[in-house]
Amino acid sequence: MGMFSTILAKLGFGSDKVEAAKPAAEAVAQAAAPAQEAAAPAVQAISEVDVVAKLAALASAHAEKLNWKVSIVDLMKLLGLDSSLAARKELAKELGCPAEKMEESAQMNMWLHKTVLQKLAQNGGNIPAELL
Numbered sequence: 001m002g003m004f005s006t007i008l009a010k011l012g013f014g015s016d017k018v019e020a021a022k023p024a025a026e027a028v029a030q031a032a033a034p035a036q037e038a039a040a041p042a043v044q045a046i047s048e049v050d051v052v053a054k055l056a057a058l059a060s061a062h063a064e065k066l067n068w069k070v071s072i073v074d075l076m077k078l079l080g081l082d083s084s085l086a087a088r089k090e091l092a093k094e095l096g097c098p099a100e101k102m103e104e105s106a107q108m109n110m111w112l113h114k115t116v117l118q119k120l121a122q123n124g125g126n127i128p129a130e131l132l
Contacts, residue, residue, distance in 0.1 A: 003081070003091045004119060010079045012049055013123055051125040069131060072113040088112060095119065 055068050058078050066074035076083035085105060092102060092112050101107045114132070121127040 002094050003087070004094055004116070006081065007079060007116065007120075008123060010081075011051055011054055011120070011125070013120075013125070049120075049123075049125045051120050051127055070113065072109050072116065075113065075116065091116075 055075070055078060059066055059068060062078060064077070066078050068075040068078050072088060073083045076087070081087065088105075088109065089102065092108050095112070095115050097108055097111055097115070101111045117127050117131050121132060
């Protein structure tokens with residue numbers, strides 16, 4: 001998925017977690033095969049990534065005081081990513097930001113921050129409800 005995959009990787013999400021939405025039929029077929037029975041639970045399980053702890057640790061070690069809990073720019077900086085408007089627009093397009101929000105950077109930034117946190121939660125990240 002491009003930039004979002006980079007965010008996942010920097011936070012310690014494995015490639016199996018990115019593809020967590022595999023078809024159910026594939027999981028059933030794997031579980032039914034006698035030789036693969038032992039591997040089936042590993043495919044179905046998504047281990048939780050402690051996103052908040054990782055970001056808090058990065059923030060405490062960072063030279064700048066970054067408010068990653070509300071700012072997509074600070075979140076991207078904390079992860080060592082390009083946080084320019086062009087990079088944020090690229091990430092917003094990748095995640096399906098509505099066109100009307102893309103026209104105003106403040107609206108796009110708020111949508112993008114919330115969406116990134118939601119996507120992290122969907123991929124096994126432990127994002128507190130108050131951040132979603």
